[in-house]
Amino acid sequence: MKAIVVPCFNEAMRLPVEELLRHATSDLRFLFVDDGSTDATPEVLASLAASSAHCEVVTLDANVGKAEAVRRGLVRALATGADIVGYFDADLATPLDEIPRMETHFADLAVIAVTGARVQLAGADIERHSFRHYTGRIFATAAALTLGTAYYDTQCGAKLFRAGPAIAEALSEPFHSAWFFDVELLGRILGLGVIREHPLRRWRDVGGSKVSPTTFLRAPFELLRLSVELRRWHAKRG
DSSP: OEEEEEEESSOTTTOOHHHHHHHOBTTEEEEEEEESOOSSHHHHHHHHHHHOTTEEEEEESSOOOHHHHHHHHHHHHHHTTOSEEEEEOTTOSSOGGGHHHHHGGGGSTTEEEEEEEOOOOTTOEEEOOHHHHHHHHHHHHHHHHHHTSOOSOTTOSEEEEESSHHHHHHTSSOOSOSSOHHHHHHHHHTTSSEEEEEEOSEEEOOSOOSOOHHHHHTHHHHHHHHHHHHHHHHHHTO
């Protein structure tokens, strides 16, 4: 069984309710984390949970940020007994039908994580605004240097993890980075198994992103701090 976390902060107008309900099954459970929303998100999520036994809502009393919302959601996902846990952005920029294709990588028992990669290959339908694409490529290069390994797309909001000690330990402490926690999470499990990137067939840039251009201006300083934190993390665990 798979348990997918969907972090939500004021997502009432962007949540594709029908698509989520169509994919919710006994093998695919959704955990919606309401991160202190102030719009109609709580009502939308309550309706989803009432419509399907395979949808659950975790409500946070105050806004704690995407990083902590995802972490708490994944901890809850592990508690459900799922074999695979993960998270997808609420706008479903990555279509849910990518999940079965990503899941096939876990047939290799060495694989502990599969992450989406927005690569514009022949036959792929990747719709991305030019500014976000080019700033994203610059950031991805810096993130790969921080991790000390080749990585094309750390920030794609579609990630799956094999349930087990590696991901459980990685979630045992809050993340230090609010927006670049993806890099921190990958860095925490690096070396504990194979992390595989999965080229997506489809991805679309949905409006309403909460990431501002100034976020990327802070990126060099944030990644430097993360590099220090990741060294501390691995040194502490031998």
